[in-house]
Every structure is written in C-alpha cells, then in structure tokens.
Amino acid sequence: MPQDPAQLDDLPDPLAEDMRQLYRADIQPSPAVDQAILNRARAHIAGRKRTLLLLRVAGAAAAVVLVTAALLPSLHSARRSARSPVARQVQASDINADGAVDIRDALALQRAIDAGRAAATHGDITGDGVIDKRDVDAIAMSAVRLDRGMPR
Amino acid sequence: MKVVALILAIRLLGVVAPTQRTEAPTIAQPATQSVRFATVDVRIDPSNHPLAAYQLEVTADSASVKLAGVEGGEHAAFREPPYYDAAALNQNRIVLAAFNTGSDLPAKDSRVARLHVQIAGDANPKFEVKLTVASASDGSAIPGATATASMSSSPPASTEGAVP
Numbered sequence: 001m002p003q004d005p006a007q008l009d010d011l012p013d014p015l016a017e018d019m020r021q022l023y024r025a026d027i028q029p030s031p032a033v034d035q036a037i038l039n040r041a042r043a044h045i046a047g048r049k050r051t052l053l054l055l056r057v058a059g060a061a062a063a064v065v066l067v068t069a070a071l072l073p074s075l076h077s078a079r080r081s082a083r084s085p086v087a088r089q090v091q092a093s094d095i096n097a098d099g100a101v102d103i104r105d106a107l108a109l110q111r112a113i114d115a116g117r118a119a120a121t122h123g124d125i126t127g128d129g130v131i132d133k134r135d136v137d138a139i140a141m142s143a144v145r146l147d148r149g150m151p152r
Numbered sequence: 153m154k155v156v157a158l159i160l161a162i163r164l165l166g167v168v169a170p171t172q173r174t175e176a177p178t179i180a181q182p183a184t185q186s187v188r189f190a191t192v193d194v195r196i197d198p199s200n201h202p203l204a205a206y207q208l209e210v211t212a213d214s215a216s217v218k219l220a221g222v223e224g225g226e227h228a229a230f231r232e233p234p235y236y237d238a239a240a241l242n243q244n245r246i247v248l249a250a251f252n253t254g255s256d257l258p259a260k261d262s263r264v265a266r267l268h269v270q271i272a273g274d275a276n277p278k279f280e281v282k283l284t285v286a287s288a289s290d291g292s293a294i295p296g297a298t299a300t301a302s303m304s305s306s307p308p309a310s311t312e313g314a315v316p
Contacts, residue, residue, distance in 0.1 A: 096291055102284065103207040103235070103249035104291045110253050111289075140235040143207060144247040147239070 092122050093139045106140040185272050189220065191304045192269055192279055194248065197261035198286055199296040203229075205251035206264060207285035208299050212244040214277040219246055221268035227258040234265050244277075253289070269303075279303065 008016040029037075095105040095112070109123045109131070118131040125138040142148075196206055219241050224231045229252040240246035248265050258264075271277060279301040286297030 103205045103251050104285055104287050106235075106249075107205045107251040107253065107287065107289075108291055110251065114253055137235075140249055140251075141237070144235045144237050144249050145239075146237045146243070146245065146247065 092125055093142050095121055095123055095139065101139065102143045103140060106136050106143065109139060110136045186274070187270055187272050190269050190271060191223075192267040192301050193263045193304060194225075194265040194267065194281065194299065194301045195261055196258075196264050196283070196286060196297060196299045198259055198294050199298075200259050201288060201294040201297070202257035202259050203264075203286060203294065203297070204253070204257055204289040205249070205285060205287040205291075206230075206283070206299075207247065207249035209245065209247045209282040209284065210267065210301050211280045211282075212269070212277045213280065214271075214275045215244055216272040216275040217244045217277045218242050218270045218272075219244070219267060220270045222246070222248070223266040223268065225250075225262060225264040225266075227262045227264070229254060229257050230262075230264045249285070251287075257289070267301075277303070 008019055011019065093101040093105055095108040098104075109118070109121060110133075112118050112121050112123065113131060113133075113136070121131065123131045123135050123139075125135040125142075128134075192210070194208065194210060196203060196208075221241075222233050222236050224233045230250050232250070234248040234250035236246055236248050246267070250264065269277075281299045281301045283297065283299040286294040286299075288294055
C-alpha cells in the first residue's frame, strides 16, 4: 500500500480500486481479544482503587498507633497509681465496702473493735499489725481531708 | 569624742522617734482592714432518729472568712471536737465528721460543732452546709436529716443542707 493515497490517483480507476480493496485496514478483533483488553483495563482501574484503599487503611492504622502511643503512658501511670500504697490504703479504709470512705467506715471499724470482731475486718490502716483506735482515727481523718483523692 | 557623738545620736533619735510614732498611725490607717471574730453554730436535726455519726462540709461564701478553730457540740455524744483537716484553718471551707458508738445519742435538733471564724472587713458572710452523712448506729442513713450553720455575732445568715 502506498504511503500517500494520492499516488493511487495516477493509476487507472479499476486498478486503484483493486489496490484500495487489497490494502484496506478493516481489522475486526476477535471477541476473545476484545474481552482480554477489557479485562486488563478493568484490572488496571481496580488496582488503582486497591492502592487507594490500602493507603487509607495504612493511614488509619498509623493514626491508631500514634493515639495508642500517646495514651499508653497515662494508662500505665493510672494502673500504677491504682496499685499505689495510697490507693491500697483508700481501699482498706472502705470498711463497710460501699465504695466510699467516710465517717461511717470509722464508725463500723470502731464497732467491730468494740465487739471484738476487728480481726475480721481489713482495718489495719496504719500497718502496724494492730487494729485499734489509731486505725479508726486514720479513716476518719481520711474522710475529712480537703484534698481527698490526692496523695499527700 | 566617739562617746560624745554616740550620746548625741541617741538624743537625736529620742527626739525624732516620738514624732514618727505619732504620725505612723495616721499614715497606716487607710490601709488597715478591720477584723472581727465570730462563731458559727453547726446544727443537725436528725428528725427523731438517734444520730450516731455525721459528716458535713461548711463553706463560707466569702474569701474574707478564715476558720480559726473548731469546737465540739452541745450533746454529750458530740461534745468532743469533730475530726477535721488542719489544712482547713485559714481557709473558708472545712469538712467535719464525728461518730459515737454509745447509746445516748441526740435525736432532736442540736449543735454538733461550733466554728470560730475571723472575718476581714464589713463582710456579712453566708455559710453553706452540705450534709453528706447522717447515720444511725448501724451505719444506715437517717432519712430527712438536715443541717444548718448560723453565725452568732451578726444577723444569722444560713442555708440548709439535707442528706442526699
């Protein structure tokens, strides 16, 4: 086929027509090839979507890691303070186990001491191995502290 | 010579000092704020139930009030000064608590504590009472118990608190 179609004009018409029919680029791809091209195009688009999804998941994971790293020290210290001597003392002072330390705990411990049941309580607040008036006073003083909840 | 100079200096000071002493009060007078002392009676009415233990918080509405001391109540069961945090002195807030395991307990309205306060200036402070515990001997809450705080040296200004 000549590069320039104008060259066919110099030929006789029947020959030019035959030449045109002979070199006509009338390509009809088979359905299989067509489908293959379509599939590759779809795969390419899906790949881009997957990349975007992966980027979003990675960003979210990074944010979670950062937030956890920021909160971990305070969580750790909170857990540690929950096990601190002050926390243990507050827990021990809650003689009537109502979740609060107030004068009723001192009353309950004094009544237990008077009735000879002090050993049944966890009222050794001072930690001297004896449950007596000093433990009662310690609970009462804990109840009236102005800065309750804060270790001294 | 030095002795003479010293004697002269002392004589001069003796002449000048009385003048300063007489002038000083007139200069300092405007800056001086009057201070007065008063007592605040804290009372609890346990509504005919024997009161074995109480815990309450008293707060003055003015920072010009400073606690100076704490006294016990009028009933024998609470005659001893209640428990309180010494850090409350020189502040305008205090938590008081006391208990008695005996059988002679007040069931009527009575003074359970008396606060001694120092008031600066002409303030007429009000005292708020928050009764957090009013308990029977077995530790159970007394329903309907109320607490009041009233100042004695000036027109009473009190508010009432009840067991929540």
